[in-house]
Amino acid sequence: MNSLKDLKFSDIIDINTLKDIQDKLAKIVIFSAVTTDIHGVPVCNENNFTPFCKLIRSSPKGCKNCISCDSQAGFMAMKDKKPRVYKCHTGLIDCAAPIIVNDIYVGAVLGGQVLLKGQQTRDSIDLNWISKNYELPLEKLKEAAERIEIVESDYLQNCVSFYTFLANYIAEMGLHTLTQEKLLKESEEKIKLEQYAKKMQLKTIQAQINPHFLFNTLNTIASMALIENAPTTEELIYNLSDLLRYSLRNLEEFPKLKDEITNIKRYLFIQALRYSDRISYEINIDESLNEYRIPTMILQPLVENSLVHGLETKKEGGKITINSTSNSKKI
Structure with missing residues (x-):
C-alpha cells in the first residue's frame, strides 16, 4: 500500500470476511444491501435485492447506470459525512452510508429499493421507458414491480441505521488493519535498525x-x-x-x-x-x-x-x- 489515498477494500478488509459478515446480517434483517468501492462497483455479492433491481442489473446498460448511481450517492454521502436517502435512476428510494477510514473515503454501503408511502406508488415507475431504454421485457418488469415494497418513513430510518452500522463496522476493521500494518512496519524498521546497529x-x-x-x-x-x-x-x-x-x-x-x-x-x-x-x-x-x-x-x-x-x-x-x-x- 503506497499511501492512504490509494486505499482499496482489499487493503482494509478481507473480501471473503466482508462477504461472510454481510451474508450473516442479511439472514437477520430484511433490508437489501450492497457494499461498493468509490466507483460504485460491488466488492462482494449483494444481499436481499428485490427482483426488480436484479432484473435492472441483468441489463448491461441498467447495471452500468446502477453502478453510476451508487457511485454518485456514496460520493454525496461522503461529502456530507453522513448517510443520505435518495432516489435512484429508476425512481426507487435508496440509502447510502459512506465508509471513511482515516478521513479517506473508500466506498459505501447502499440499499433500500423501496417506494415511500404517501409520496409514491408503483405507477410512479415509468416501466415503459425502462423497458425500452434497458431492453427488458415489459411483462417481467411489471411482475417485478408488483413486489416492490411501499414503506413508511420509519422503515427508511431503520435502513439508514443498518447501513450506517455496517459502514462503521467496516471502517473500524479497516482502521484496525491499518494500525496493525503500521505497527508491523515500525517493528520491521526497528529490527532493521537493530540489525544495522549490530552490523556497525x-x-x-x-x-x-x-x-x-x-x-x-x-x-x-x-x-x-x-x-x-x-x-x-x-x-x-x-x-x-x-x-x-x-x-x-x-x-x-x-x-x-x-x-x-x-x-x-x-x-x-x-x-x-x-x-x-x-x-x-x-x-x-x-x-x-x-x-x-x-x-x-x-x-x-x-x-x-x-x-x-x-x-x-x-x-x-x-x-x-x-x-x-x-x-x-x-x-
Whole structure:
C-alpha cells in the first residue's frame, strides 16, 4: 500500500470476511444491501435485492447506470459525512452510508429499493421507458414491480441505521488493519535498525581488532630491531606506532597543545629519517602553553604542507621550525 489515498477494500478488509459478515446480517434483517468501492462497483455479492433491481442489473446498460448511481450517492454521502436517502435512476428510494477510514473515503454501503408511502406508488415507475431504454421485457418488469415494497418513513430510518452500522463496522476493521500494518512496519524498521546497529558494532569491533594487530606487529618488529641492535629502526617503529595510535584514538576535539606537539615530533622524526640530512626540524614551545587546548590535528596539515610543498622539491632540503611566544599565546 503506497499511501492512504490509494486505499482499496482489499487493503482494509478481507473480501471473503466482508462477504461472510454481510451474508450473516442479511439472514437477520430484511433490508437489501450492497457494499461498493468509490466507483460504485460491488466488492462482494449483494444481499436481499428485490427482483426488480436484479432484473435492472441483468441489463448491461441498467447495471452500468446502477453502478453510476451508487457511485454518485456514496460520493454525496461522503461529502456530507453522513448517510443520505435518495432516489435512484429508476425512481426507487435508496440509502447510502459512506465508509471513511482515516478521513479517506473508500466506498459505501447502499440499499433500500423501496417506494415511500404517501409520496409514491408503483405507477410512479415509468416501466415503459425502462423497458425500452434497458431492453427488458415489459411483462417481467411489471411482475417485478408488483413486489416492490411501499414503506413508511420509519422503515427508511431503520435502513439508514443498518447501513450506517455496517459502514462503521467496516471502517473500524479497516482502521484496525491499518494500525496493525503500521505497527508491523515500525517493528520491521526497528529490527532493521537493530540489525544495522549490530552490523556497525561488528565493524567497530573489527576496526578495533585491526589496529591492535597492527600495533602488536609494529611492537614485535621494534623488539626484533632491538635484539638485532638497530636502535634507530626501533625508535622509528615506535614513533610510527605512536603516531598511528594518536591518529586513530584521539577523539578529543580540543586536545592539549603538548599532546599535539608530541605527535608532530613523531611525524617529523620519521620524515627526517626518510629524507636523511635533507630535512631537519626545530620546535620551541613555551611550557606555559602546554595545557592550552587547540583543535585536534590542526598542526599536522600545516607541518605536512610545509614539508611536501616547501622542502620536498628542493634539492638542498631545508628546516622546519615551530616557535611560540607566551605573550601572544600563538604558535
